[in-house]
């Protein structure tokens with residue numbers, strides 16, 4: 001998902017939606033649904049089904065320009081230029097290994113492998129303070 005126009009920091013750029021499912025139900029929904037799912041609580045996920053919404057295509061970056069407010073709002077953490085890809089760090093939402101993957105975001109901060117334990121990393125904790133999904137912010141406090 002790319003910015004059409006310049007977006008000022010603090011702007012809500014998307015809201016995620018879908019059906020609330022647990023990890024067993026998510027597993028049963030298959031790979032195509034799982035890779036677009038968003039974790040919103042301990043063992044709870046928002047799973048959307050085709051046709052996917054543009055918010056379902058927001059990619060991960062290890063040096064993102066967006067963060068999470070509440071559990072489902074994607075908000076620009078800094079000014080975004082027109083044409084820039086909108087992205088967030090999945091460490092802001094994920095604490096389950098349902099979506100562990102090798103990262104190729106290409107940023108200087110790339111962790112190379114993104115896992116469900118990344119939210120615990122001390123350097124991310126500081127960098128993303130205020131941008132974690134509510135359930136992770138609660139765990140970190």
Ligand SMILES: [Zn+2]
Nearest residue numbers: 062103105110
């Ligand atoms: Zn990366």
